[in-house]
Amino acid sequence: MTWLASADPLFAHGVSFAVLLIVVVKVIAAFSLLMTSVIFMIWFERKAISDMQSRIGPQRWGPFGLLQTLADGLKLILKEDLVPSEADRVVFKLAPFLVLLPAVITFGLVPIGGTLTIAGHFVQLQVANPPMGILLLLAMSGISVYGVMLAGWSSGSKYPLLSSVRASAQMISYEAALGMTIVTVVLVTGSLSVHDIVNSQGGGIWHWNLVRLGVVPFVVFVIAITAELNRPPFDVVEAESELVGGFHTEYSSFRFAIFFLAEYMNTITMSAIIVTLFLGGPAGWIPNVAHLRWLFPIAWFMLKTIGFAFCYIWFRASLPRFRYDQLMDLGWKRLIPLSLGWMLIVAGFVIGKGWGFIMAALVLLSYSVLARSFELGQSREVGPDSVLPVVGERPLRPESLRQVTDEEDG
Amino acid sequence: MIGVTYAVPAVLVFVTSALLIVVGALGVIAVKNPVHAALCLIMTLFGVAVAFVAQSADFLAAVQIIVYAGAIVVLFLFVIMFLGVDRRDHVNFEPLVGQRAFAGVGVVLTVGGLITLMARSHWVTGAMSVTTHLSSSQGNVKALGTAVFTTYLFAFEATAALLVIAVVGAVLLARRERPSQPQEVNA
Numbered sequence: 001m002t003w004l005a006s007a008d009p010l011f012a013h014g015v016s017f018a019v020l021l022i023v024v025v026k027v028i029a030a031f032s033l034l035m036t037s038v039i040f041m042i043w044f045e046r047k048a049i050s051d052m053q054s055r056i057g058p059q060r061w062g063p064f065g066l067l068q069t070l071a072d073g074l075k076l077i078l079k080e081d082l083v084p085s086e087a088d089r090v091v092f093k094l095a096p097f098l099v100l101l102p103a104v105i106t107f108g109l110v111p112i113g114g115t116l117t118i119a120g121h122f123v124q125l126q127v128a129n130p131p132m133g134i135l136l137l138l139a140m141s142g143i144s145v146y147g148v149m150l151a152g153w154s155s156g157s158k159y160p161l162l163s164s165v166r167a168s169a170q171m172i173s174y175e176a177a178l179g180m181t182i183v184t185v186v187l188v189t190g191s192l193s194v195h196d197i198v199n200s201q202g203g204g205i206w207h208w209n210l211v212r213l214g215v216v217p218f219v220v221f222v223i224a225i226t227a228e229l230n231r232p233p234f235d236v237v238e239a240e241s242e243l244v245g246g247f248h249t250e251y252s253s254f255r256f257a258i259f260f261l262a263e264y265m266n267t268i269t270m271s272a273i274i275v276t277l278f279l280g281g282p283a284g285w286i287p288n289v290a291h292l293r294w295l296f297p298i299a300w301f302m303l304k305t306i307g308f309a310f311c312y313i314w315f316r317a318s319l320p321r322f323r324y325d326q327l328m329d330l331g332w333k334r335l336i337p338l339s340l341g342w343m344l345i346v347a348g349f350v351i352g353k354g355w356g357f358i359m360a361a362l363v364l365l366s367y368s369v370l371a372r373s374f375e376l377g378q379s380r381e382v383g384p385d386s387v388l389p390v391v392g393e394r395p396l397r398p399e400s401l402r403q404v405t406d407e408e409d410g
Numbered sequence: 411m412i413g414v415t416y417a418v419p420a421v422l423v424f425v426t427s428a429l430l431i432v433v434g435a436l437g438v439i440a441v442k443n444p445v446h447a448a449l450c451l452i453m454t455l456f457g458v459a460v461a462f463v464a465q466s467a468d469f470l471a472a473v474q475i476i477v478y479a480g481a482i483v484v485l486f487l488f489v490i491m492f493l494g495v496d497r498r499d500h501v502n503f504e505p506l507v508g509q510r511a512f513a514g515v516g517v518v519l520t521v522g523g524l525i526t527l528m529a530r531s532h533w534v535t536g537a538m539s540v541t542t543h544l545s546s547s548q549g550n551v552k553a554l555g556t557a558v559f560t561t562y563l564f565a566f567e568a569t570a571a572l573l574v575i576a577v578v579g580a581v582l583l584a585r586r587e588r589p590s591q592p593q594e595v596n597a
Contacts, residue, residue: 131466132469139476
């Protein structure tokens with residue numbers, strides 16, 4: 001059982017009933033924290049946006065309209081649950097849960113405070129600290145594509161299908177930049193474990209990865225994660241003006257509610273992940289108050305996370321949506337080279353200052369080559385000479401091809 | 411493995427992962443809809459990841475999910491959606507002459523070979539880890555990294571070069587512009 005203890009010091013003295021109870025309580029607490037914060041996040045978003053647009057926003061249910069989300073949720077659950085006749089029934093019903101699951105699992109990685117001592121057990125305020133650590137975030141963000149993609153495909157309708165094709169291309173594109181910025185964080189920490197990443201940023205604001213890595217990986221990470229979330233300005237997946245509603249056009253009732261729940265859960269989780277990776281997580285000034293010292297890391301963590309949640313709302317209220325080709329250009333031509341180059345420079349500086357400067361020079365050189373090649377590609381003459389001849393033949397014989405197409409037409 | 415006793419949790423994990431792998435793999439060939447087949451493939455990949463975790467190969471498990479489930483199967487699905495494969499399939503249609511016969515021979519050869527290997531060699535279903543148990547709080551990322559960047563550096567770089575060549579080749583083949591008048595082109 002040593003591997004259990006390496007993942008969580010709670011299991012250092014073996015597995016007992018008390019330890020299991022603490023684990024169960026931790027899981028339930030994290031889940032209910034996430035659910036309640038979703039309710040407040042939706043209210044916060046609606047209120048903040050209406051303030052920015054000089055409107056009043058929700059105000060009828062509860063003080064300041066706080067219960068509006070509950071009322072909306074109740075209304076959605078009471079609606080009729082429709083499945084379109086053209087839909088692929090199994091996948092159609094499965095897809096919303098595939099969106100929800102990664103959001104919940106990723107939140108389990110985030111340390112929301114320091115450590116507590118409950119009945120002699122040393123408890124980390126983190127649901128799980130697996131040895132694969134932050135790689136789990138990448139795995140889950142890879143999985144979260146499926147929910148959106150399958151929801152769109154299984155609806156059996158053209159706008160959701162367009163949306164799901166967009167979603168898969170967009171999420172794959174931005175995952176590369178996301179992974180590379182996480183590598184820079186792992187490089188300076190020297191560990192994959194989220195707990196170690198947070199601990200290594202503990203010594204004041206100059207040790208935060210935001211400052212320590214230069215600001216570039218932070219900026220790349222925020223942009224890439226916003227694209228992964230399909231939040232504005234990267235919400236081409238849900239572009240109302242082009243796609244009716246996007247991948248959830250055909251959904252109704254509870255399943256529709258789950259999509260929105262998952263979207264806001266993801267927003268909160270990703271704000272928390274940004275705080276964990278770049279802003280020291282629960283690190284912050286702790287006044288010397290007896291018995292309440294454990295409360296301050298939690299408060300700092302919440303404060304930083306709410307800050308980023310507000311940033312997402314701010315983006316939505318102030319930035320226009322990207323066009324699809326601009327989105328792809330930004331991902332492939334700007335963010336990936338930038339994060340790759342910065343990763344090499346950070347790796348150089350981890351070894352030594354000299355290597356760092358050599359790497360920086362090399363990266364600058366390759367950037368100029370890249371910029372030149374982009375320029376050449378843009379100004380290339382397009383004419384009959386640049387068209388390549390057809391290579392090889394199609395694998396199907398012409399008569400059998402005709403057979404296939406005739407069958408489909410008839 | 412005579413004389414070795416297994417703990418109950420280990421057996422449970424093994425059974426779960428084996429079921430995921432086998433049921434998923436059978437689903438891939440049995441299911442008619444290509445999208446459902448891709449979903450079954452994801453199930454298999456998850457089973458393999460669980461098996462990796464059970465053998466404390468955390469990094470491999472994570473990479474399995476990130477690369478295969480998170481990228482490659484997404485691309486499969488992307489292509490399936492892009493080409494608009496509808497639900498009417500052409501199962502009875504043979505594009506290559508005699509492909510069924512070849513497939514049958516292939517299946518017999520593979521299964522026969524596997525059974526022979528399992529019957530004759532000890533390493534196929536041997537010990538949990540080949541040398542020693544990699545006991546480290548960091549999983550085995552460090553050991554893996556050291557091996558890849560020292561002992562197997564050449565193979566690693568060769569694979570990288572191969573992938574780059576494949577990408578360049580694919581771009582070159584796919585990039586086929588329509589012949590058009592130069593004044594219509596706005597860069």
